[in-house]
Amino acid sequence: MLNPLLQVRNLSKRYGSRIGCEDVSFDLYPGEVLCVVGESGSGKSTLLSTLALRLQADTGTLHYTSTEGDSIDLLSLSEPRRRLLMRTEWGFVEQNPRDGLRAGVSAGANIGEPLMAVGARHYGQIRATATQWMSRVELDTSRIDDLPASFSGGMQQRLQIARNLVTGPRLVFMDEPTAGLDVSVQARLLDLLRTLTSQLQLSALVVTHDIGVARLLAHRLMVMQHGRVVEAGLTDQVLDDPQHPYTQLLVSSVLPV
């Protein structure tokens, strides 16, 4: 598909008189991973939540291209249609996996529920699909009936990713997917995300404060400061040839390994 999956124009979200995110415009194409980086308070999480329709935008337009090729105006979408979109075509990976999982049901059920929400009924097939996905995110499949709380943080995050990807979404939002994880776990998770986004031709919008994550995961990068996008472009170009003073500061501040 040659048309952008998501078209954002002049999107703004304020908290009273304070700027959350201001005047953000970009296109996102199928199969592209776009990272939004910025320090605490830069507006990146506000932007992500506004794009995912969790927050009401104040100004701007937001269009999404459906599987049939129609352009949907997301800001005027009815609540039922919004929920349908989130169930069938979108995913949202929370920073804290416990916010994105159901603690009261098993790992397998966490993966199977989204399938049931889109109409799957055959218990055996649902369980088989859940097993496959656990294996894909490198979780021990014999633990399919264990509760999420019995898994480590890194495992819970991988379980959350499986729960989000099992329905084959076209667009996944991720809010700091590796924050709070050990570096070795982080490496495994990034590797998994890289592979899956490429294999499944997923578009992903990833918010992170970690430039290393962006370098590894993203084709494109947007740098935010004080609610605005100060620089945007190809990841390798923005990191190797930063133009904006703030980007140069960010890049030069990364501790070498």
Next chain:
Amino acid sequence: MTLALSGQHIAAVDTLQDAAARQAFDSDPALMVRARGISKTFTLHTQGGVEIPALHQVDLDLRQGECVVLVGPSGAGKSTLLRCLYGNYLASGGAIHVRNPAADATDVAAATAAQPCIAFTGASPHSVVALRRHLLGYVSQFLHVIPRVSTLTIVAEPLLLRGVEAAEAEMRAGDLLARLNVPRRLWTLPPATFSGGEQQRVNIARGLIADHPVLLLDEPTASLDAENRAVVAELITQARKRGAAIAGIFHDEDTRAQVATRRLELQPVLRAVA
């Protein structure tokens, strides 16, 4: 043509450059890359805004079947020029146009399908990603090591991105790694622990495997012994004879002599301007 505002002036100049480029690409079917007046100055805001000029008004044409070797002292801007041609650096001035690969690519915008060339400077990130997939190959000096990905997968990746089946991609990757004397026992390992020379050969394999029509090679033989330098020189020559348009930097004179069809001399900017 009257030029009223500075904004219009810039747009008019771009149109003139675009028109000149289109004519050049139309009249010369072997032309793949056309760079005119390329300048690059780095402004270091974290150092009080000091400006470092790296390139000044460089012209370069790359045509099928040739290998242009960039020569000049350290700091002359050779690497910078290659990076501008790949879109890794943003040129401060000048224009780069590339042959439109639309015939092979389905993800290049339909609007430009009829054009012989595409304006590379100022192209959207999405377009540059597509051009890197189908037109521009790049071998950098250093392998960006991705944790946990096996050597074979790293080398096969450009083919996988083009839609080649995994089995075939891995077979071709293996062939190329074998040619570059990377032992089979290393293929399943991530290259992080390899020697510099081994990493460089993995880098070269990944850069050459997809037969890009344009190849940009930044010191591909720097860490290699004589035997492997010869293998790489042979691979480059084969690519050139297949019709690739190649620009490369090689510090070793033997390799240069083997692969070059012509040389382009660059001088550090301060010397040139002074």
